[in-house]
Amino acid sequence: MRPSSDELLASLRYSLSSAILPKVEDRWARYVGTAMDLVLEHLQLRLAGEGSSLTEDSADMAAVLAGIADTVAVMGAEGDDVRRELATSLGDLLPAPGSTPPPGEDLAGLTAQNERLRAVVVDVMRWLDEADGRGSVPEVADVRDRVYRLVRRQTDRNTALVRPLFMSFGPAAS
Amino acid sequence: MTAATEPTGGLDAGRVGAYLRDRLAADSLEVTGLKRNVGGMSRETWFAGVAGRRGGADFTDSLTIRVDHPEGSVVPVTLEREYRTFAALTPTEVPVAEALWYEDDPELIGRAPFYVRRTVEGSASAGKLFKPGNEQMRREIGAHLAEHLARVHSLDWKAAGLGEFMAVPQTAEDCALLELAHYEEAYRAADPEPMPVVEALFSWLRRSVPHEVQRTSLVWGDVGVGNFIYRGNRVVALTDWEQAHLGDPMKDWASALWRGVDNLLPREEMFEIYERVSGLTVDEGRIEYYSVFIDAEYVCTSFPLLGEFGPDRTRDATFARLGMGVPYYCMDHGLRTIGY
Numbered sequence: 001m002r003p004s005s006d007e008l009l010a011s012l013r014y015s016l017s018s019a020i021l022p023k024v025e026d027r028w029a030r031y032v033g034t035a036m037d038l039v040l041e042h043l044q045l046r047l048a049g050e051g052s053s054l055t056e057d058s059a060d061m062a063a064v065l066a067g068i069a070d071t072v073a074v075m076g077a078e079g080d081d082v083r084r085e086l087a088t089s090l091g092d093l094l095p096a097p098g099s100t101p102p103p104g105e106d107l108a109g110l111t112a113q114n115e116r117l118r119a120v121v122v123d124v125m126r127w128l129d130e131a132d133g134r135g136s137v138p139e140v141a142d143v144r145d146r147v148y149r150l151v152r153r154q155t156d157r158n159t160a161l162v163r164p165l166f167m168s169f170g171p172a173a174s
Numbered sequence: 175m176t177a178a179t180e181p182t183g184g185l186d187a188g189r190v191g192a193y194l195r196d197r198l199a200a201d202s203l204e205v206t207g208l209k210r211n212v213g214g215m216s217r218e219t220w221f222a223g224v225a226g227r228r229g230g231a232d233f234t235d236s237l238t239i240r241v242d243h244p245e246g247s248v249v250p251v252t253l254e255r256e257y258r259t260f261a262a263l264t265p266t267e268v269p270v271a272e273a274l275w276y277e278d279d280p281e282l283i284g285r286a287p288f289y290v291r292r293t294v295e296g297s298a299s300a301g302k303l304f305k306p307g308n309e310q311m312r313r314e315i316g317a318h319l320a321e322h323l324a325r326v327h328s329l330d331w332k333a334a335g336l337g338e339f340m341a342v343p344q345t346a347e348d349c350a351l352l353e354l355a356h357y358e359e360a361y362r363a364a365d366p367e368p369m370p371v372v373e374a375l376f377s378w379l380r381r382s383v384p385h386e387v388q389r390t391s392l393v394w395g396d397v398g399v400g401n402f403i404y405r406g407n408r409v410v411a412l413t414d415w416e417q418a419h420l421g422d423p424m425k426d427w428a429s430a431l432w433r434g435v436d437n438l439l440p441r442e443e444m445f446e447i448y449e450r451v452s453g454l455t456v457d458e459g460r461i462e463y464y465s466v467f468i469d470a471e472y473v474c475t476s477f478p479l480l481g482e483f484g485p486d487r488t489r490d491a492t493f494a495r496l497g498m499g500v501p502y503y504c505m506d507h508g509l510r511t512i513g514y
Binding site for chain 2: 149
């Protein structure tokens with residue numbers, strides 16, 4: 001159907017910025033209008049990239065969690081008592097291989113699967129904090145580093161979609 | 175249509191006028207202007223200009239009304255606490271707008287609670303400050319701001335009564351962890367979607383908490399251009415005290431630098447003035463820690479706004495922008511600061 005969603009959003013932004021905002025004298029109303037324009041810009045990026053971003057992000061999380069599961073298996077098999085206990089408690093949090101349901105084909109399905117995986121990652125992060133209380137275990141530090149690098153990649157994916165909305169509160173010159 | 179009867183989209187000028195006439199003990203009073211402040215999103219800020227007669231003489235006054243958004247405040251701090259902070263600071267050497275009245279009766283102006291303070295003449299505009307040609311003005315304001323920050327951190331907060339309603343840290347770690355727990359609780363109460371990046375910041379802040387603090391001070395909490403009033407080349411009032419608490423003064427430097435005050439005056443020069451006036455020593459390591467803290471704090475106050483959107487409710491576009499633009503920026507910034 002033409003015009004496309006993206007073209008319609010571009011049209012709305014054009015009208016807002018060329019015909020409406022220049023005529024608005026009230027500062028608050030202009031502030032709201034500018035926010036609307038930025039939200040529309042975000043929507044353009046989101047329409048174009050949200051689905052693929054969610055798919056990529058979920059695959060990334062699944063791969064990292066599978067890698068952690070491998071570490072858990074080694075810790076459980078070859079470690080001392082502390083490592084075996086840690087491996088058991090961490091293993092309980094991880095999804096069993098093949099247990100993750102396939103994502104739905106629509107955006108809601110992709111989002112739901114992504115949130116399920118993010119919840120597992122959050123559980124693993126809480127486990128990491130608890131594991132710190134068991135002393136310095138190199139495998140724990142390694143898992144934390146892998147999770148934090150995953151989080152960096154996730155943040156980059158979100159940033160690509162949300163950057164038009166960024167607010168830093170810094171002065172204009174900074 | 176006069177200014178007093180123009181629709182204001184939130185406060186009724188007639189009711190505000192009647193209330194202020196009583197409070198100011200005026201024989202007659204007209205609201206000559208009632209405008210909502212643009213910027214600062216934690217609460218609504220309204221500027222009311224009034225003119226009237228009292229005791230046979232004409233008078234004018236400028237007042238500021240602070241009121242929660244109809245849906246509540248963005249910051250997990252009550253309006254009453256904010257008022258009490260202003261009231262406690264009013265008689266001290268820390269320059270703030272004079273706190274006048276806190277009200278919880280919705281009949282007075284149609285919204286409650288709210289409080290009134292006297293408007294300080296001057297500007298908070300970053301735009302004016304950063305106009306070309308104002309370089310010397312910026313330098314002098316930066317220096318004066320550093321002096322005021324020193325005064326905030328040197329304040330005898332017990333004598334000012336701030337310890338009566340602010341949590342008092344018992345250890346160096348408390349200086350960070352009490353506030354972290356407060357903001358984390360507010361974040362979790364909003365039941366946000368699972369966010370590994372936010373957990374990463376919380377975890378790092380707990381694991382990296384400073385074990386030393388030079389002095390437990392009043393912390394302004396939200397230091398930056400736009401959060402103070404200047405007149406000429408002098409800072410005449412510090413504003414935005416809603417996130418104030420007792421803790422490590424380096425948190426304010428983290429906030430100040432996060433918001434780019436070193437665009438006024440190089441940080442080394444500001445630190446030198448601050449150390450001379452306060453007797454405290456700037457600790458860059460703790461400033462970096464609190465820079466991440468500021469990121470987490472902004473996430474906690476802004477991200478829950480997204481919970482206000484749903485199939486049967488909505489908020490205006492400024493909240494969509496605030497609820498996404500601030501936290502996602504802070505997540506990225508915080509993660510970089512901790513090395514990821």
